[in-house]
Amino acid sequence: MTGFFSQDLLFGLMGGLGLFLFGMKIMSEGLQKVAGNRMRKILAALTNNRYVAAFVGLAVTAIIQSSSATTVMVVGFVNAGLMSLVQAIGVVLGANIGTTITAQLIAFKITKFALPAIGIGTLMKLFCKDKKNIYLGEILLGFGILFYGMSVMKEAFDPIKGSEQFRQVFLLVDNHPLLAVAIGALMTVIVQSSSATIGITLALATSGLISFEGSVALILGENIGTTVTANLAAIGTNVAARRTALSHFLFNFLGVTYMLVLLPYFVEFVNAITPGDADLVVTTQQQAHEFGLAVGDKPYIARHIANTHTLFNIINTLVFLPIIGVLANLATRLVPGKDSQLDFQLKYIDSRVLNTPPLALSQARSETNRMALLALECVDETLQFLDKADLRMLESLRKKEDLLDLLQREIIDFLVAISQRPISQEASREISSLMHVVNDLEKIGDYCENLWQLGERRIEQRIRFSSVAEAEVVDLAQKTREFVSFIQKAFERRDQTIIEKAQFMENQIDTLEAQLRDNHIQRLNTGECSVNPGLIFIDMIHNFEKIGDHTHSIARAIIGKK
Template sequence: MESVNWLALVYGLVGGLGLFLYGMKMMSEGLQKSAGSSLRNILEKLTTNRVIGTFVGLVVTAVIQSSSATTVMVVGFVNAGLMNLVQALSVVLGANVGTTVTAQLIAFKIGKLALPAIGIGVFMRMFTSNKKYHYWGEVIIGFGLLFLGLKIMKDGFVPLRHSEFFQQAFITFSHHPVLAVAAGAVLTMVVQSSSATIGITVAMASTGLIDYYAACALVLGENIGTTITANLAAIGTNPTARRAAFGHFLINALGVCYMLIFLKFFMQAVDVMTPGDPNFVNADGNMPYIARHIANVHTGFNIVNLIIFVPVLHILARLCERMIPGKGNGRDDGLVFLDDCLIETPDFAVSQARKEVSRMSGLALEMLKLSRDAFFSRDTKTINKVYELENTVDLLEKDISTFLVRLNQEQISAETSRELNSILHVLHDLEKIGDYAENIANYTEKLIESDIRFSDEAMLEMEEIYDVAIRFTDNVIKAYNAGGLPRPIDTEDENTIDKMRKQFKNHHLKRLQQGSCSVETGILFVDILNNLEKTGDQAFNIAQVVMGDM
């Protein structure tokens, strides 16, 4: 025990783990930014087919290098009603396989490339102007830091070979694999990264601190521990989202239970397919072949789990429904397509934000139409509907803006940043359209309360300008929601609205001079005209975004 320099050991382990985690984060973010819209398109094509869902979960996790991030996203999608439970569980199964890519990378003997990779990555990041090179520079830096951290951790574990206490502790893991599973689960819950705990396990095994059997039991536990992140993310969500998170735990926990029974046989099968003796110790006291064996056990376990559970996902879903009762696949108010977990994947978050804005645009347009219906029918119930929708639109504008501001503080590409700014502009314009519809509803309420009526000529003019305002707003909103590249849009209606407002205001002055309308009637008439003209202005602002002028 006295021969161990504990301070150096702690520094090495903490520093190595920190470099490993930071390297993982940098590599993940660089890959996401490099993938950009490609990752978004993959996610957009997700269907209810469980096989495709599994494949998508595998690919996305392999790209972003984090099963926790993928499953947290899945919880958000289910909470938003974008996925059903069976579909979500299929993505989780794919994510479990996709996350093993990290372990396979670690098993390659490429630690010597860590420092050159960091040097090349820094050069690409600092001395090139191309954004794509910047992103790939981050990927390469992260790759180098990951392996540098792993090497430091390995070196840190070497002195523990001489500690009788740790030798006995890890021998206990070999004799009692359930304890090793529990230790692996707890360690992963603490670190919040199964990839990091796999790295720690590989480092301990490679230095001979633990044997092959104990390492495999630790890996099984790490597969349980990684599910805690999704379950934490599910707190406060609807029952279906909590079922998706619980389903992830259930899949991994059940898989570990049956795998513990057959673990020795499974390890033998992996040995047959993997070159080298995992228990071979070289002259330096290291075990050069065990890393690949551990990685293959990790991958093999999740592939077997996938094969077993994909055909019975509907049964698993029903079990989750029984264990977590309740109804609900989304929220009546507030955000539907956005969740804080989407911050992890900026490009997909932007795509979901546009869906949320599309939903908000529908509500703003509905408010405008309802304000017209209320005005011509003089119906107070319709006026109240406008007021109710105004509260929802205001809430959406606030919540979406808050989400986008948070997203803008992340490391995002210049293209994503521009799109965020354009969405924020559109949000403001839609909220103002809702405000103008609410103003008109308020003026209509005054008309009803004071029993004021416009002349037939004024009513015809109001009908005419309303038709143009709604038509223009509807066309612009449809063009914006269609997405795609900037394109021309007919904005002549905006000029028509301006001309109508001026013309109808002059007509009103003549009626006032002729005594055919009162001053109070005229004020309300002009106020409504002004709000419809401002509605056209806000729709024109959105049209400029569509045309790429903002």
């Protein structure tokens, strides 16, 4: 009989946990599809105010129902230079509170709605045409699967309530808080989801297998285990991103440490503010019917555990928010190294000068020149990458392209804001020209991206050009680079006498590109070149020619013809 029950437990736990995790994934992905892009924009636009950062982290995580997704996003932002270490710590502190919403939802006795939610969610996902309704269907489907998995796990534990062996095992958890913390952390590391391990804890506790105090210790351990996700996401990132992930571990670990010391008082506090006796056990069929549970279950413990999870993270956030700087310094000492990164902040634009349009326009011009210098750097690094074929250079190139995209958005928004003020016709024309310049500079970044992706393909597929083809690409690349450099300097000087030279350089690039195409066709005909290298060669010279086109377009904008 014991073997039957242990197999039943194993299969029920595996299946229930699998359903819970799958449901959590579908629900979180659905929520992120509905709100994800807006969440990323909100995170990326944070100020340095630590309290605002914490609130945003809380809100974002509560909406997308995944602290892992929030912390991974934050690590990505820090890695890209979009967010400072202090900002990131604030967001992650808030995310810790936001993730407790899952436990609060699970604590509601809504398991009976799991199957209808699965049915309605599936119908919406399969038969709705509108994307928003499809995403809402995914949320509902995930929600239903999550709760159904929860009920499967709970039912798996029900048959072992009378087993003395299992009671002895769980008594260890109840009597040794440090062991319970270690088990909670290990479980979370293994399943990579604090929500799932909290689900298991709720199932164990509701089935009457562990006491409330034992559950609290498990919850504390799960808060340590969940930090592993961010630390895994930080592998291979820059120093600041690794410091962010370490900070997540530090404040959860330190929080658990002081909470263990204060454990009896903390348990007493949770009991005081949560209705019902956490360790009350259903003893009669009448009670079981009244609570919608089985005999031996604990009807109030789920809410106590959910409140424990939420309160621990609220208290921990309140403790560490005022000393984020200290935490950042500690993380900096523990992860030494100089972090070289691009400045992803606007350097010259300040929205406070919008009421003085001439000054605002001057700032926009300076920021655009910064963007032009960055585009030139992007071209230079792309040529170096094509020459050296060093994949380690791609991270820097991606960051530069991301910064070009960011600057394009911010400068255009700023120029639009200036245009809505009372301005002269001359200022209006300059705004129009600057918009063209900014858009063309961003396009140069896009074509650089195409070029390094082609270079990446060459490396992965081990494609080699003939010495003649290699020399031709270098020649065209150099002429393109010279054109971009010439126009950047002309923009900086506001030189209006450049159009003849710009037209000459553009014609030179166009003529050379056409000539190289003809040469390539001849090599194909004579068998000197094969198809795969040829396709990459044609794509490369086409992208250089497009950079030339957009550079010439900038020249036209400089002299006021665009």
